Amino acid sequence: MTDWEKIYKEIEKADSIMLTTHENPDGDGIGSIAALFHHLVAKGKNSRILLTSRLPEEYQFIDPDNKFEIFDEAKHTEWLRNVDLSILLDIGNYTRTGRMWSMIQQNGTTVVNIDHHPYPNGHPFTINVSDINASATGELIYSYLKAIDPSCLSKRVYEAIYTAIMTDTGSFSYNNTNALCHEIAANAIRIGVDTAKIHQKIYASNSRSKIKLLAAVADNLHFTYDGKLVWFKITKAMLKKANATKDDVDGFTDFARGIKGVEVSVMIFEKAENSCRINFRSKGYYSINKIAQYFGGGGHSFAAGAKVSGKISDVVSKVIDKTIEILKEQDKVID
Ligand SMILES: [Mn+2]
Numbered sequence: 554m555t556d557w558e559k560i561y562k563e564i565e566k567a568d569s570i571m572l573t574t575h576e577n578p579d580g581d582g583i584g585s586i587a588a589l590f591h592h593l594v595a596k597g598k599n600s601r602i603l604l605t606s607r608l609p610e611e612y613q614f615i616d617p618d619n620k621f622e623i624f625d626e627a628k629h630t631e632w633l634r635n636v637d638l639s640i641l642l643d644i645g646n647y648t649r650t651g652r653m654w655s656m657i658q659q660n661g662t663t664v665v666n667i668d669h670h671p672y673p674n675g676h677p678f679t680i681n682v683s684d685i686n687a688s689a690t691g692e693l694i695y696s697y698l699k700a701i702d703p704s705c706l707s708k709r710v711y712e713a714i715y716t717a718i719m720t721d722t723g724s725f726s727y728n729n730t731n732a733l734c735h736e737i738a739a740n741a742i743r744i745g746v747d748t749a750k751i752h753q754k755i756y757a758s759n760s761r762s763k764i765k766l767l768a769a770v771a772d773n774l775h776f777t778y779d780g781k782l783v784w785f786k787i788t789k790a791m792l793k794k795a796n797a798t799k800d801d802v803d804g805f806t807d808f809a810r811g812i813k814g815v816e817v818s819v820m821i822f823e824k825a826e827n828s829c830r831i832n833f834r835s836k837g838y839y840s841i842n843k844i845a846q847y848f849g850g851g852g853h854s855f856a857a858g859a860k861v862s863g864k865i866s867d868v869v870s871k872v873i874d875k876t877i878e879i880l881k882e883q884d885k886v887i888d
Pocket residue numbers: 581582643669689690721
């Protein structure tokens with residue numbers, strides 16, 4: 554039996570199914586959920602989408618029927634306690650389901666995980682499909698639907714899958730872009746998906762506050778390690794001054810990586826007084842997920858993240874020192 558058949562068997566058995574992705578969801582998690590949701594509804598399942606944080610504005614078009622709910626303990630505990638199957642998509646690490654994880658575990662039901670992030674230290678899932686060669690989780694959902702329920706691949710489902718793949722491949726530009734992504738994109742165009750419009754909705758909708766914050770960031774970039782490493786911090790005060798929100802920092806680490814001569818970019822974002830979020834990006838020469846893993850996070854070789862507790866000034870020196878150390882180690886191996 555293939556993995557897809559195993560997963561479908563679990564779906565067939567279940568009456569109620571919960572879909573979720575990581576907190577601060579991105580286009581891949583959101584698109585993958587929306588595509589799979591159509592399949593579950595077509596199969597007559599009582600399905601719900603529960604997110605630990607809200608659907609970002611630029612992805613609202615994927616959810617015209619308001620099926621994406623924000624997990625609320627008072628509202629969802631009872632349902633979640635009795636759910637037959639939980640499906641996690643693009644999660645990276647199960648801890649990124651936040652408060653929902655303990656509930657998923659407590660009810661002892663089947664957990665299916667579909668992801669393109671690696672799981673080096675084992676996993677707590679009933680069925681785990683972790684394919685690091687896939688460009689995006691959306692690509693895996695496409696393969697699943699093609700194998701199990703090809704008639705479900707409607708224009709709307711292609712829209713969701715296209716969104717997942719476009720956002721995770723940097724609009725088909727990163728080195729995870731593969732032949733299948735382009736085949737899926739071609740199918741999407743043939744079925745009538747307005748791909749230019751999707752791109753515009755997601756990438757041409759920057760708020761003025763976001764650009765104001767980006768200007769502050771661009772003014773405070775720190776170059777080190779022969780200019781190959783660039784880092785910047787975003788403090789609460791900077792957010793306030795630009796009138797920006799935490800969602801506005803999306804894409805900033807990619808922007809910094811795009812500078813000529815830079816190989817690795819690091820963002821240190823002050824979440825709270827004693828907690829920071831760190832994002833790492835690499836152009837492809839250095840692998841940076843080891844750094845994220847050192848700080849208890851995870852991700853891919855060239856895009857990873859972690860949460861680090863402590864004051865931002867302490868976190869900056871800790872993270873940058875460790876980053877340089879790990880880049881040096883890789884330079885030694887490469888020499
Ligand atoms: Mn992804």
